[in-house]
Amino acid sequence: MQKFGKLVLGIAICFWILPVMAKPYPKEDVLPDQLVMATLWHQTAAEYRAIAYQTFNLARVMLDMELQKQTAKQKAIVLDLDETLLDNSPYQAMVVIKQTGYPHGWFEWIDAAQAGAIPGAVEFLKYADAKGVAIIYLSNRKITKDRKIPGMQNTLKNMRALGFPQADESHMYLRNASSSKQSRRDEIATKFDIIMLFGDNLNDHDVIFEHKGVAERLAAVDANQKEFGHRYFVLPNAMYGEWEGAVYDYQWRKSTAEKSQMRKAALNAWEPKQ
Numbered sequence: 648m649q650k651f652g653k654l655v656l657g658i659a660i661c662f663w664i665l666p667v668m669a670k671p672y673p674k675e676d677v678l679p680d681q682l683v684m685a686t687l688w689h690q691t692a693a694e695y696r697a698i699a700y701q702t703f704n705l706a707r708v709m710l711d712m713e714l715q716k717q718t719a720k721q722k723a724i725v726l727d728l729d730e731t732l733l734d735n736s737p738y739q740a741m742v743v744i745k746q747t748g749y750p751h752g753w754f755e756w757i758d759a760a761q762a763g764a765i766p767g768a769v770e771f772l773k774y775a776d777a778k779g780v781a782i783i784y785l786s787n788r789k790i791t792k793d794r795k796i797p798g799m800q801n802t803l804k805n806m807r808a809l810g811f812p813q814a815d816e817s818h819m820y821l822r823n824a825s826s827s828k829q830s831r832r833d834e835i836a837t838k839f840d841i842i843m844l845f846g847d848n849l850n851d852h853d854v855i856f857e858h859k860g861v862a863e864r865l866a867a868v869d870a871n872q873k874e875f876g877h878r879y880f881v882l883p884n885a886m887y888g889e890w891e892g893a894v895y896d897y898q899w900r901k902s903t904a905e906k907s908q909m910r911k912a913a914l915n916a917w918e919p920k921q
């Protein structure tokens with residue numbers, strides 16, 4: 648019996664304990680682990696908070712300037728929700744801790760209605776509301792057949808609890824058949840004069856940024872430099888976004904190992920001399 652015990656222990660050391668010690672990061676864990684620093688930055692860096700305040704402070708100054716101008720229709724500002732007004736970093740942190748990935752748990756997170764507000768967002772929108780500006784929430788949160796009511800209602804419940812003004816169905820444009828926001832922006836523009844757009848993803852601002860490679864996205868931003876801080880306002884999102892898709896050439900179905908390799912291949916690294 649004692650011999651049998653030693654044999655089992657030996658097998659365990661050879662086939663389980665030693666491999667685990669030698670390989671602390673199993674291949675399938677690489678991507679969630681790579682999310683640690685980005686999520687930490689969103690949750691702990693005072694610099695992140697400062698950038699959010701900076702964005703909404705500047706937006707307020709620019710709004711005051713826009714309000715001096717005459718427009719044919721009611722003025723509107725158009726804002727994305729996730730990582731622009733709503734902080735979903737606790738969902739991302741769950742992804743890290745549970746070693747999983749989007750969309751695992753995403754609908755449950757929406758229905759839990761526990762997202763926080765991006766710093767400065769509620770104050771800015773209350774100011775815009777008081778000035779008679781229409782506030783249009785333009786999000787790619789999905790309305791699927793079976794989730795239409797909970798998805799919409801729990802998003803609104805979350806936003807109202809945080810104090811966001813004009814948070815009702817008439818001001819909410821959730822995802823339709825297209826993930827592009829252009830058709831919804833066009834529809835909004837028939838009713839309002841859009842004076843500012845806010846997002847953490849350039850697709851929130853204009854169709855010209857959509858589905859482009861890394862170099863093309865950078866060039867499109869350079870070509871539109873003057874719009875930023877005037878008509879376009881961007882919140883940082885280091886956790887996810889179109890920028891990540893661009894790194895993969897939008898081949899989202901690539902394996903974990905391939906994605907990890909593509910991430911490293913996209914780095915512009917200095918090569919020190921010997």
Ligand SMILES: [Mg+2]
Nearest residue numbers: 727729730847
């Ligand atoms: Mg977003």
